Amino acid sequence: MSEFKLHCFAESGNAYKAALMLELTEQDWDPVFVDFFKGQTREKEWREQVNEQGEVPVLEHAGQTLTQSALILEYLAEHTGQFGARDAAEKREIWRWMLFDNHKFTAYYAALRFIYCLKESGETDVTRFLRERATAAYRIVDAHLANTPFMVGGRLTIADLSLAGYVFMPEDTGIALEEFVHIEAWKGRIKALKGWQHPYDLMPRVAL
Ligand SMILES: N[C@@H](CCC(=O)N[C@@H](CS)C(=O)NCC(=O)O)C(=O)O
Structure with missing residues (x-):
């Protein structure tokens, strides 16, 4: 099983921010396809189980669920020690x-x-x-x-x-x-x- 799971779909530039970070920092990750165009992010069950804000991307890591691309990027910068702030x-x-x-x-x-x-x-x-x-x-x-x-x-x-x-x-x-x-x-x-x-x-x- 991979270390990271990213709920995403190709047309999502917000998900791409996290996917590119995972790729550039050579993390072990797998995408979980979200059928956005069929309305999956609007389903009650998806909102209850994946993201109450009804948005992609969602990152799963070490028992945590993170949403909001900027916050995910910050988390990955801290975790990998790459592409973050120096001070x-x-x-x-x-x-x-x-x-x-x-x-x-x-x-x-x-x-x-x-x-x-x-x-x-x-x-x-x-x-x-x-x-x-x-x-x-x-x-x-x-x-x-x-x-x-x-x-x-x-x-x-x-x-x-x-x-x-x-x-x-x-x-x-x-x-x-x-x-x-x-x-x-x-x-x-x-x-x-x-x-x-x-x-x-x-x-x-x-x-x-
Ligand atoms: N500020 C959010 C924006 C996320 C966002 O708007 N994602 C889109 C897909 S690219 C979405 O899931 N939209 C669902 C909706 O607005 O109903 C982030 O940076 O993660």
């Missing part, structure tokens, strides 16, 4: 970016991708609003990366892994990603890391 100031900086990611960078992009690409909503006021907000968040991260190879401390940390949740997803959200040259260069640096894998290769996906 208290760096820890605050990492959390500052992980919170920005959860609130804006990932949140707006993921909602836009879900509605516009996966649910094929067409263009609406909602998709226009989400695209504008996601683009604004991308501009902020791009400007930060103009001066540093990684988000905090000049090396890969869990702040990068949090922000990287959706940046390798292939769907076209209508955001002109070529504008973000520093994000593109940062993606290249992440992709070059030993053990990097695309989300659709790292986590299980239902055959369409």
